Amino acid sequence: MIGDLRHNDWLRWIAHSILCAIFIGIFTVTDFWGTPLNSTKDYLIILSHWASIVFACTCVNLILTLLPHRGFVIVYATITFLASILAFYRYTMNFTLNTMMLDIILQNDLAVSADMLEWPIFVWVLCATTISILIANLRKQYIIKIKNRWTIGTVILASLTLILLLAPTSRFSRPILNRIPFNIVEMTTKYISERQEITNERPRVFKTANAQSDSLTVVFIIGEALRPSNLHINGYRRENTPNMERLGVVSFDSVWSDYVYTNRSVPHILTRADTSNPNLAYTERSFIDVFNAAGFNTIFLGNQDAEKPYAYFTKEAQTSIFVNLSKGVYNYDKWLDEDILPVYQKELAKNNKQQLFVLHTIGSHWWYNVHYSDSFEIYKPVMKSRIVASCDSMEIVNSYDNTVAYTDWFISQIIEPLKNLNAICIFLSDHGEALGENGQWLHASESTMMNWTAAFVWMSDNYKQKHPYFNQNINHNKHQFYKTDFLFHSVIDAADIQTDILDTTFSIFRE
Ligand SMILES: [Zn+2]
Structure with a gap:
């Protein structure tokens, strides 16, 4: 039997993880902006894509909340910070994060990135990050007992779900990984592996x-x-x-x-x-x-x-x-x-x-x-x-x-x-x-x-x-x-x- 208090903590943990995911999901909405849709069925399909992203986010949050309180706040606020920037440019300029853009931002031309900074983005990002810190702080409201079998069971279930959703063979992996916020990790990983591929020198196999x-x-x-x-x-x-x-x-x-x-x-x-x-x-x-x-x-x-x-x-x-x-x-x-x-x-x-x-x-x-x-x-x-x-x-x-x-x-x-x-x-x-x-x-x-x-x-x-x-x-x-x-x-x-x-x-x- 689990005591009432512990059970309440477990429910709060789940509710908090869902809340954090829904807040991030607001930024994900911009990734669906302008999608040509023709019928109620189309809208339902797109809604299911959005929901699968929020669901995957919830699973991630269930794992991240195991971090110490301050650690979780920092990680969650950073994800929101990046997601809000991507959402801003996706909505205002139809900009999608890809490895070429990362290359430009990180290597070639910082002036291009500086040109894109205007006051609305500062206000937007500041608001988003502040709200995210307030939401993340709700982590104080419950205690997760690591050795509890409910905790272990939940974390295992969340991890397995993520593996099933994001495995390369999963039909959900592409729609999830290519969208905010998962595209931050996906594109960064892709970028690093592309850089490695380019810098691994191949031999010239002809003589003349x-x-x-x-x-x-x-x-x-x-x-x-x-x-x-x-x-x-x-x-x-x-x-x-x-x-x-x-x-x-x-x-x-x-x-x-x-x-x-x-x-x-x-x-x-x-x-x-x-x-x-x-x-x-x-x-x-x-x-x-x-x-x-x-x-x-x-x-x-x-x-x-x-x-x-x-x-x-x-x-x-x-x-x-x-x-x-x-x-x-x-x-x-x-x-x-x-x-x-x-x-x-x-x-x-x-x-x-x-x-x-x-x-x-x-x-x-x-x-x-x-x-x-x-x-x-x-x-x-x-x-x-x-x-x-x-x-x-x-x-x-x-x-x-x-x-x-x-x-x-x-x-x-x-x-x-x-x-x-x-x-x-x-x-x-x-x-x-x-x-x-x-x-x-x-x-x-x-x-x-x-x-x-x-x-x-x-x-x-x-x-x-x-x-x-x-x-x-x-x-x-x-x-x-x-x-x-x-x-x-x-x-x-x-x-x-x-x-x-x-x-x-x-x-x-x-x-
Ligand atoms: Zn082709």
Whole structure:
């Protein structure tokens, strides 16, 4: 039997932990701001996401309250302090914490952070922190007896719940860890591991790399979730690729990616990794380094975060620029590839004789509506909710096809300034996308629609004259089956670089 007093203490402990969690949950609300929702069901789903975060917070609090009183107040007030700052910028500027932003705040440009400080944030943070101290101080109202079996049982239960919720295999882990306040820990851990990945130097595995052309521009665009079967250039019913067709882009319509999500496929594409040696993606440098050795000016322009599995390659380029730094998967304002264009044009204007551009686009990433500009809302009606299950399937396809039309335009904007140069542009999407086949949507699960991926090549007239066989061969090879393994060797081959690492049997430019 437990005495009344002890039982009261136990109830107070639980109530206090819930109160602390709900207070933090106020800041979490900003992370859901602007989420497109269409029905009561959508609101209930989002409410359940919010509730799962508050529940996880309660479990954390049950453990943190075991600290001595003062220790708990300091830890809780610090979490609130950070959460209130994130909530402020999320609400006022739609800023989401990610590792790129952490990099800027911690390393590069403190002036940028100083610019963001104005009096409303001081008032907001001061109020939030003061209230949090008052709430944390309620810890004085009860005593936790560590050796009590109720205490031990509660802590074990809280810990197990957290493990179940936050394990990488849990479907709750991503929605919880990517939101306030858990994103503070998640992004800091990710940041540290990305830094380690970048600083672990990889060896150069080739002996020579010599450029044969004295003036050449190579552009490689990493596409996102572009499936070949929804492209008019490949025979799709909707005319969503007019620009590529006008520019004489050659489409490779049978390309297969072994991987169906960005983090695995991008390292595979950029390195010598192939189906037989997939691990080279994590031990070797990318083709960017071959271009460096051959004397090219190398530029990486990213419209997605440099995630850990490929962060290393972004640092191989002599210039590495990221646009749309403060975006995250839970942002629902426009996030467009055209933001790459001003930086691209500026770099092109430098007139480097030999240059390699690697562009990492956001392409046809979910949530489709935010990845095309308003004038590309061609196929209507478009989807209204961010919850896949509550979207009409035709609306999803309409929105997706709008991203295709936008990507077609974006590619043309990359190609246009190359027309009078000796230039080649290669596009390869990291993977495809399922649009309802066998009830499957998006990517990163099991559907061959996610493996089939779009690939294109465009050559300037000057380049065609210099490489008549390459031009002939791509037109001959365009319906052949290739794995994305082709990219590493093909891009080096296209650049006329003589190197011992090149295996022309992979090249799409050879017979
Ligand atoms: Zn992807």
